[in-house]
Amino acid sequence: MGLLKKLFGLEDEGTEIAENEDGNLYPVGYDETIPPDKVGIDGNFDENGLAKRVVLAIDRDPELASEEDLYVGQASGSVVFRGKVSSQEVLDRVADLASRVYGATGGVNTDEVEVTG
Numbered sequence: 001m002g003l004l005k006k007l008f009g010l011e012d013e014g015t016e017i018a019e020n021e022d023g024n025l026y027p028v029g030y031d032e033t034i035p036p037d038k039v040g041i042d043g044n045f046d047e048n049g050l051a052k053r054v055v056l057a058i059d060r061d062p063e064l065a066s067e068e069d070l071y072v073g074q075a076s077g078s079v080v081f082r083g084k085v086s087s088q089e090v091l092d093r094v095a096d097l098a099s100r101v102y103g104a105t106g107g108v109n110t111d112e113v114e115v116t117g
Contacts, residue, residue, distance in 0.1 A: 002059040007072065008052055012059060015041045025057055026102035036103030037077045050074045050103045057097050064094060070113070072098075078106030087117040 004010050016028040030043035040046025041056050051074040058064045058072075069084040079098040085091045095108045 001068070002065060003055045003068065003070065003072070004052065004059050006068065007055055008048070010041075010052070012056060015056065017053075017057065017060075024100050024102055025053070025097075027053065030102075036105060037074060039103060048074060050077065050079065050101065053103070054079050054098045054101050057101055058094060061093075061097065064090065064097070067094070070094065076106055077103055078109060079104050080109045080112075082112040084114045084116050086115075088115050091115055 002012065004012055017025050018028050019025055027039060027041060027043045030039045031045070034045050037050040038045055038047060039053070040049040041052050046052060051072045055072050058067070067085050067090060071082040073080040073082070081094065085094065091110055091113055095110050098104055098108045
């Protein structure tokens with residue numbers, strides 16, 4: 001089971017995610033009138049949009065998809081991680097990925113993540 005299903009009860013329905021010239025990830029066809037941290041995985045308003053898009057990006061990364069003890073939240077434009085990951089390398093990769101998701105303007109907080117390996 002992916003994190004999107006585990007944390008939000010949603011399935012990856014093939015939402016198109018693009019990467020711009022700066023390496024940032026954003027949903028294709030999103031409504032530009034919505035605040036960046038409130039854009040959902042379908043491009044519409046979603047109170048937890050940023051967290052869901054970060055989770056979707058993690059689920060789609062084959063090297064990260066097996067990290068099932070990770071929890072993702074958001075506080076305005078900040079991405080907040082909690083839980084456990086298997087290595088520092090995984091944590092660094094997750095943090096980098098999250099920082100590139102459209103709307104992650106407030107940084108990434110991994111203070112509450114335990115590295116188990």
